Amino acid sequence: MRVALVQHPSITMDLSHTGGVEVAELNELRHLHDRGVEAHLYVARLLGQNPHIHEIRDIHWQNRYLQMFYYWQFQQAEPLADVYHGHFTPALGVWAPDRAVVHYHGPIHSILPFRCLLRSSYRRVHYVFCARWLQQRFHGLYPDIPEKHLHTVYCGSDHVSLDPKLAACRPNRPPRIIFYGGWIPSKGIFELLEAIRLLEQKRTDFEVHFGGSAFSHYKRADSQEIDKRVRALSQALRTVRLIGHIDQSALTGLLSTMDIGVFPSVYEEPFGMVVTEMMAAGLPVVAFAVGGPRESIVDGETGLLVQNKNVQALARALEKLIDDEQLRLAMGERARKRVEQYFTWDRHVDQLLEIYEQIIKRNRDRKR
16 A cells, blocks of 8 residues: 655644644654555655655645645655545645545635535545544535545544653652643633632642743744743742743653643644643643543543633632542543543554545445
């Protein structure tokens, strides 16, 4: 089997600093090779080196119709591939509908290009979504696409290295809460800081380790302003420790010293891989009940979900876990088991291979 993966031309693949989509692509590439699949990934811009990742230079990525040339180049580079698997690439349905898998990692808000002319082609494509709510929304927009071509395939986590059995011995100290991510308003950074401020009005027997930065892979004109605001608010709080950007290689060691995870995104986070990383490390996770966390977290079992943007409820949920060590441990154990059952890269690739086999079998049968 030969699989050609392709990234949307607007995304830069920076191997030193990867976001959620890039993490998924790199893990798919690695695990497919581990299964003996010949797989290559094509990107518009590559920073770093990987023998299985290739550049397709594209100067038209801001124009959705001129992007067609990028996908044409991709197909010319891989004419013999059994499957074309694209991330955020609905245009694959134009060039190779019978071999295409279109993978969505975010909200469905744009139409399929040339859909009025190519409706029958888009019905032949298979679509993969990182959460069920995305699949349902897509089906609502395009009810004529067969449901058997719509698949929810959850992202995985590095559950082997994040094994909570590797956790450091926790001495008698205040409970530690961990947050990490890009410092952008939609990630709920200011809601979290406000919830901490409310908690500090009552107590300070906890620590909040606040990771990430305003200068991550999110490119924003107001990054400097956000950085100053976060630092000013944090300095006014006694329990917050700013720990900066966290390399993936350091994540295991860091999470092993934590007790509670918090994921305060206030927008419809497509999936939220940070949540399953925390769960894999045996941490209960507190999050707003919006987007992907509603599917990864079982409220009251593996963590706590609270009303979106309700900082009082967020503070109460954190306090509940601060006060009850046994509850934290029990939830964390169940969180880890849930990751092992649903959110591993092995399971992710198993499901992709099933979809690939469906495509290959259908094409083989048509040739007979």
